[in-house]
Amino acid sequence: MPFISRINRQSDYNIFSPSTPIVIDNGASYFRIGWAGETDPRVIFRNIVQRPRHKVTGETVTIVGDHDPGLLKYFDCTRSGPRSAFDSNVVYQFEIMEYILDFGFDRMGAIGSQIDHPVLITECVCNPVHSRSKMAELLFESYGVPSIAFGVDAAFSYKYNQQHGICDKDGLAISPGFSTSHVIPFVNGEPVYKGCCRTNVGGFHVTDYLKQLLSLKHPHHMARLTWEKVEDLKMEHCYIAPDYAEEAQLFQKGGKEVEDKTRYWQLPWVPPPTEEPPSEEELARKAAIKERQGQRLREMAEAKRSSRINELENELNNLEFLLQQLEQVEEKAIPSFLSDTGYVSKQEIESAVLKVNASLRKAKGEPKQAENEEKADASTNGKYPLINVPDNLLTPEQLKEKKRQIFLKTTTEGRQRAKQKRFEEELEREKKNQLEEERRLENPELYLEQMRVKYKDLYERVEQRKRLKTNGGHTNGNNLSGGVGRGERLNAAQRERMRLLTTAAFDRGKGEDTFGARDEDWQLYKLMSKDHDDDEDGADGDETELARISSRLQEIDPTFVPKRESTPSQPSAEVPRIRPLTKEDCQIVIGVERFRCPEVLFCPNLIGIDQVGLDEMVGVSLRRMPSEDACLVDRLTSSILMTGGSCLLPGMGERLEAGIRMIRPCGSPIKVVRALDPILDAWRGASVYASSLLFPQQTFSKMDYYEKGEYWLRGYQPRYSL
Structure with a gap:
């Protein structure tokens, strides 16, 4: 470079x-x-010049010039940029x-x-x-x-x-520098300062414009687009378009020629490793490892089960031995004997024996015995001997025990009723499923059509109820945004209450307010306190039935797709899609920027500078020259020298010559050359x-x-x- x-x-x-x-x-x-x-x-x-601070010592140092970036990594340059x-x-x-x-x-x-x-x-x-x-x-x-x-x-x-x-003694020097551009006329080898022209546009503005465009185009790679790198990209890839409008139209149309003019800067990129399918040996090895782990888990579960069985058998033996000892104790010594064992009564010990037996059968995997369960249920009546005894015949301790027995009996009876209810519901469900299956076998097509209709009705009912519960987005009563109005959001009970309140206000709105003086007025409170919302009672049932019918349709109809439930208040968050970076993702594409950025030298309006370009500067400088010598302007345009770093851009001479020829008379001698080393x-x-x-x-x-x-x-x- x-x-x-x-x-x-x-x-x-x-x-x-x-x-x-x-x-x-x-x-x-x-x-x-x-x-x-x-x-x-x-x-x-x-x-x-930069004056950063050392990251370790905090000392401020002065760095002149563009030193190795490896040196600057030890300094904090965030607060002190290049000056x-x-x-x-x-x-x-x-x-x-x-x-x-x-x-x-x-x-x-x-x-x-x-x-x-x-x-x-x-x-x-x-x-x-x-x-x-x-x-x-x-x-x-x-x-x-x-x-x-x-x-x-x-x-x-x-x-x-x-x-x-x-170049000759008489001529022009065009110098597009770093921050400014000058045109200096020379007569007899000496500069004529009265004919000079200056514009505040130079190579700095070209680089800065290119950096802005590439940063907007590739915002994820802004850290890579440093000033030095963008300067190198400018000198390596940018060029001056002979006709800016024509070149822009060419890139707008696209094609093979545009693809040939586009340049790519490849950033460091490592291709993701390709996952090869595992071999048969690897699959066999993983299967063997999985089998060994399963065997180890089964052995651990068997050991735990054996330990649990031993514990339950020991506990059962202890309880049976305790019952044998209790039978040999006299009636009067039973309370003192039980106080040492931790049990209150013999019935409690027998109940504990039944629980341990049930746990032992469950641990051994034996089926439940209905007879033993019936005996256990029958024995519960003898568990609570103090319930039917009057309170005046009991001591304070026995009263506490009576309350405890009442609580235990109530809890046990509630569990039995719930169990019986579940059993009856299960029988009813099985009977209903059996009937549905018979109907389906009689006429499968009719049964499937009925299930679809029922699913559609239930789905619309559930969705309607959800819309009624949701506050629709309306403005001034106009339902223009797809929501619902206030009247649609009110359910049946709320509409009935509104009607009663409106009636009462209309009847009592004139004259003195005497509401409540008659007994009939208080009937309004009774009517308003009633729950007229029948739809709310069956909300849970409809949703449960909808789920059951949906699962049933999925079993018998392979083409059935359940509808998604709408949740306007809580939209489901989309799962972000993550894909590995490709080679194209790590490329800086330089297309239209190649000629758009250097164009600011000829059209500073592109970056908001209201000044003339290089070709127009030549015309301004020529108009400032004295007009005594008629051939002076032709001699100046016959030797135009380009110098400065921006002259290295390809196409600069051709573009300058074309621009100067447009402002000079036809047939004027124009010769633009570049310096040996600008x-x-x-x-x-x-x-x-x-x-x-x-x-x-x-x-x-x-x-x-x-x-x-x-x-x-x-x-x-x-x-x-x-």
Whole structure:
């Protein structure tokens, strides 16, 4: 890529004599510094400064240039982003400029802050006097520079290419820079500043526009779209369209040509592992493991069952032994004997024996014995001997025992009634199912049709009841949103209450309110307190019957699909669909952005800047030239030099020539050429200029600055034809 930093520290600083100038190309994007007479600068780095904090120590450090991102991972850069000393190609932050100069001189090998070499530094066209004077003050006061010279970077590039025969003495220099673009006319090798034109659009705006479009297009990959990477994508894939409207229509239609012009940036992606079906050996191994686990669980269950049987048998033996001992005890000693065992009566011990027997039979898997159950039910009558005894014949302890026996008897009888009811319901259900099965066998088609009709009626009834319970979304009584009105939401009981209240209010609304004076008035309260909502009574029954019919239809009709119940108040949440990332998901697609972003150089209105483009700037600059020489404009358009980083975009020369031809008369000579090296030609031209023997005459010394002050810089203009 063309933008490559070189920040290695030089070691031959002391070899050069104090008369050798130091050449600085102080661009808004990159800072280049080297020795006069050489072909390439020694040090190149980004013209930015960062002051992040160390993540561990919290110490604030100053980082100049674009260092390795691996170094910046140890610092917190969230609160301190990159800062530039420029504002629209003019230096205005001289604190940041001092950091950059310190780093540049240090990389050149200078020891200390004293610089004993003349300095040639570039600036923009028509640089404000205040910025030029502050730069001179910084170099004189902080670094002790003996003399300084200023020059326009585009002028140095034009003179360097003129020496190599690329352009003539009379011509135009078009310089689309980092943040601004300039057009400078040259007459006899010298720039004519009155004919200059400037626009605040440059390579920065192209990169920023491309970053915005790609971020909107691929929001999930915004972290990957760093400024440096987008800059590389711009220089690698963007181009200038010969006709922007025609190129946009081509991409809108699509086709093979558009597919060929589309570029893809593949992000790191690892394909998901493909799951192969298990082999027969693997299936056999898993089956053997599962069988061993099942055998182990069965053995554990058998051991637990045997332990439970032993415990129940021991408990049963103890209870039987206790009953045998109780039979040998006298009547008077029974209470004292039972107090030691923890039981209250003999009946309680016998009940415990029956429970243990039932548990033991259940543990052994034996069927229930109806006779034993009947005996157990018959013996319950003898369990509660104190129930029929009057309270005045019982002691306080016996009264407590009587209450306990009453509670136990009531609970037992309730359980028996519930059991009997369940048994009867089961018999009724079996009988009903048997009848339905007989009907189905007699005429299957008729039975299926009847079941479908019944299912439909029940479903509509249940849905109607749900709609009545739901507050419909209506506005001013108009049912326009699919909901229900107030009258439809009221059930039968509520409508009857509303009718009674309305009748009472209508009868008693005139004159004195005498409601309640007659006995007939109080009948309204009785009517209003009654529950007229018959639908609510059968709500649960309808839903149960609907579920039964639905399951029955699923058994006998393979084509039956139950309807989904609507739940307007609680919509079911959709299960998120998760799929593995594919190769296409990790691609940055650069299509129409390839020519749309560089178009801002010719149409700044795309990014909201109301200024002219590069081709129109040439027309503005030509109109500002003096009109005494009729052939001057033709000579200028015959040698148009493009310089600057944005000139590397493909199609720039053709587009400029086509745009200039549209604003010039037919047959006018137009020739657009590109500089040998649009990026480094400015520094190389300055290096050749500083190595000339007449260069010291174009500088001004520290003594001149102290004597004449900054106002002397207002009229300072170097001559480029030495």
